[in-house]
Amino acid sequence: MSALDDKINERFPGLVVRKDLVKTVKGNAIVPSYVLEYLLGQYCATNDEASIQSGIETVKEILRKHYVHRNEAGLIRSNIREKGRWKVIDRVSVDLNTDKDAYEATFANLGIKHVIIDSATVKAHPKLLVSGVWCIADIEYERSEDKNVEPWILGTIKPIQLSRFDHDAYLAARAEFTTDEWIDLLFQTVGFDPTMFGRRSKLLQLMRLIPFVERNYNLIELGPKGTGKSHIFSEFSPHGILISGGEVTVPKLFVNNSSGKIGLVGYWDTVAFDEFAGRQKKVDKALVDIMKNYMANKTFSRGVETLGAEASMVFVGNTKHTVPYMLKNSDLFEELPEKYYDSAFIDRLHNYVPGWEIDVIRGEMFSSGYGFVVDYLAEILRHMRNDDFANRYQELFSLSPDISTRDRDGVNKTFSGLMKLLFPAGGATDGEVEEMLILAMEGRKRVKDQLYRIDSTYPATAFSFTAKNGRQISVTTLEETEYPAHYHRRAAIEDNEAEAGSPSAEGRPTPTVVTEESQVRTIAQPNEGHRVFAENQKGVTFGDLFWPWLSGASRIVVTDPYIRMFHQIRNVMELIEAIALRKAPEDEVELHLVTCPDAMYPDKQQANLISVEQAAAIAGVRFSWEFDGTGTIHARHIVSDTGWKVSLDRGLDIFQKFEMSDAFNIANRLQTYRSVKAFEVTYLKV
Incomplete structure (x- = not known):
């Protein structure tokens, strides 16, 4: 236990878990990690090793005896009938039956419905009415002569997933941590050892959380294989969904015009597209057009009706080439499917996370320290989607007038997300506000600089901001610093378009480029x-x-x-x-x-x-x-x-x-x- 782990346990009792324990207890139970972490938080939130081992055995025993596998549901129902009572772990959702003026519970894996549940329990755990909650419950069986009366009776029920939280207590506890400690706490929460990464690497990876805390946020991350790009979107939150980029359709994502059923953007806070890259992937152009409109305006059409949603869109994929190769021969979006390799689509992205800066995940990088039970943090972040922190730099800094409205939106949303994650109650120093603003501008600059290479109609933009004392800060990307000779290129002007190269093997034109004067400082002789x-x-x-x-x-x-x-x-x-x-x-x-x-x-x-x-x-x-x-x-x-x-x-x-x-x-x-x-x-x- 580190000093930070002691502090985490002290400030967030029962809401944190040691991150290396989840694999130990999961076994073959097809139960979300956030449910396992909640159980571990109840029985293993301690720094006493003996108590931890005892808690692990308790959690394993609970899962072995009471978790309902779908293929064993019939056997469990029979046991309840024969023995009269049985304790189960299942996902429970509740509806109000207005005909009976009663709340009725549905057990997803067990396959039983219309189980009467009292109003006090529903009021104490309101999430039962929204999306369902994993619970441990005593189910009784009592046969009635009245066929209209269900035989299933709810004895007791206890949520084993977070069903309510105290946001004010979260803010008060945050004030007890330094910025570095809080970054490390969040980093341990997503499962990684903070001692293995530098501050910039931690912040780049924590940017993956912004779609959960910021509405209608459009994020892309491209980089080498094995850097954990999709991990957060598949395991972190019950409010996000990860889908294969090649499997999505207009009805699945937005709306089915024949049935009127709303798609994924209406039900999830974050929709992430895995394996999004791949030049040869077949993509429905109608989907791209609807997505571009949604990403820009937060709306989509169902026939003559326009609907709105607040789901954030995330695109993650692998690159095949090194960064200098891409900068010399094409651009940093070269791996996008052909129909997404569209300046209008790219311009709607708020942030490009440089996946090549994140190391390939190795075993020693995983954390054995304490982090939040992820369901708890997921609810906190969802609650904060109602807030807007975009203006928290404006008393200190002003953006360059060269920055367009769309660029400002991208910068502001990324900055707002970072501030919500790191400074939810305020209190950032001027230097920390500047650091977050630079990161936000860099993410949008990476998008805009590539547009400058791809489409000649986009003007060059100076990404800079000015402090109230007159100090001007110019923002550069790291790849711009490393490879200036290749970075400063742009698409051919219209007069030269006819002279552009013949179509490449992938069907894209090879752009004519103009190279600006290299900024590399070659040191021939030693100088001070x-x-x-x-x-x-x-x-x-x-x-x-x-x-x-x-x-x-x-x-x-x-x-x-x-x-x-x-x-x-x-x-x-x-x-x-x-x-x-x-x-x-x-x-x-x-x-x-x-x-x-x-x-x-x-x-x-x-x-x-x-x-x-x-x-x-x-x-x-x-x-x-x-x-x-x-x-x-x-x-x-x-x-x-x-x-x-x-x-x-x-x-x-x-x-x-x-x-x-x-x-x-x-x-x-x-x-x-x-x-x-x-x-x-x-x-x-x-």
């Missing part, structure tokens, strides 16, 4: 200066960072108090490799490390440093080290005898966690394929 690197940025290597300033040095001193753990010592070895690859074979370089001893494993630390010393000697690098006796050093820098000092705010520990033990993982072999943490470097002549 300062460089800033964003979280998740790739293409950074020790050679590019340091060698121009270390070239020609015969002695280099690295001062870093945090060369203790294995991955930190490995960083030293990789710095030696960079030097060995670039120096002349006949030269020798002395590399001296000043660091601090590891208080927990000093012997292991020294053994690893001795191994580095032995390995470096083969390459003509004489490695030595010393431990700072005072324990007071905190600055991290590299100084060479050529008169250069490289100041590092993170030392050599600039890379995010990667699969270090996998010899076939390219990030393990080459630094340029690793994501970095946010860090800064300053080069000084001394």
Whole structure:
């Protein structure tokens, strides 16, 4: 148990669960995860391991004895008849029978209806009347001579799914957490270990929750396979549905004109399309046209009648190519089905989450810490769909007049969703408001910049905003920073359309492009200066960072108090490799490390440093080290005898966690394929 886990249990008793327990208890019960988490929250919301194990056994026993499998419903009904009473776990919904002036319950899996339920229970658990609630109930059987009287009698009933919540208590408890703690709590709630991810990566993944808290929000996420794009939409909330992008039809999604039945957008808060990408997928053009109108106006037509809905639309799919390949040869929407590769459809998207910034999910990334019972958080988020936080930046910042109304809508809705998730009761600092606004603008800018490449009628837009003190903040996407030579391209102007390339193999025209002047700063000679690197940025290597300033040095001193753990010592070895690859074979370089001893494993630390010393000697690098006796050093820098000092705010520990033990993982072999943490470097002549 971490200090955060203790705090979570203290502030939200009975509403949180340890996230690694769900798989332990599920077995073959086809019951939603949010129901299992509710049960675990009742019996395992503690930090005592013995109580947790006892609670797990209790939950397993409850499921084994009382969960109703549909194929065993007849047997359970027979048991109730023969024994007179039986306890069951089932989804119960309630209707008011006006003829009898009574509430009647229906048990979905058990297959019985018209079970009388008292008014007090219905009033205490109003969700029974809306969409049904999973309950544990005692059912009795009493045969009556009157054929109009049902034999099923409800003895007791207890919801095992959240049926009501205290929103004010949620807001009050939020005030007890710092922003970082709250982000980690939400991140553990969706099932991931926050220590494995940086702040930006956490926020990008939490953006997947915005459709649950924001009405009529249009989100797209495209990226490599295996990054967990669809997980939240399939398991997180009883108010969202995940469907295959190739299976949807106009009647299923919007309305069946022959029957008049409303489709999915009328019943769900979020409709997510899985496996949405695929150029060759067949798509009904009528569906695309209706969807474009719905995404823009929140309405759709049923014959002569216009209907409205508030379901958010989410599109998730896989990309086949790397980001630089797409930027050089096409655009970031290249994998959309042909009929969706339409500027009018793309322009209606509020946010493009860069799926390529999110790591492929590995086993160690899953959380064993505490998070909300997801049904509880789902109800909180649904309740907050009534709120609008879009104006909470306007006292501090004003958007550039270049930003169109549709762009503003996208920015405002994303910003509103982020603020509801992270600051539901307010209290964000000016810096945090700015951070959320930058993320919101970046998501919409990613859409608009690609439209600029796809359709020549879209003008270039400066995504920036101004603080009340006059400071101007320009927003860039990470891929714009990494690949400026390929990013700044646009569709051919109309005069050149006739000269565009012949249709590609996929049936799309190959656009003529105009490349703007590259913004890459090539460093031919070492100069004084300062460089800033964003979280998740790739293409950074020790050679590019340091060698121009270390070239020609015969002695280099690295001062870093945090060369203790294995991955930190490995960083030293990789710095030696960079030097060995670039120096002349006949030269020798002395590399001296000043660091601090590891208080927990000093012997292991020294053994690893001795191994580095032995390995470096083969390459003509004489490695030595010393431990700072005072324990007071905190600055991290590299100084060479050529008169250069490289100041590092993170030392050599600039890379995010990667699969270090996998010899076939390219990030393990080459630094340029690793994501970095946010860090800064300053080069000084001394």
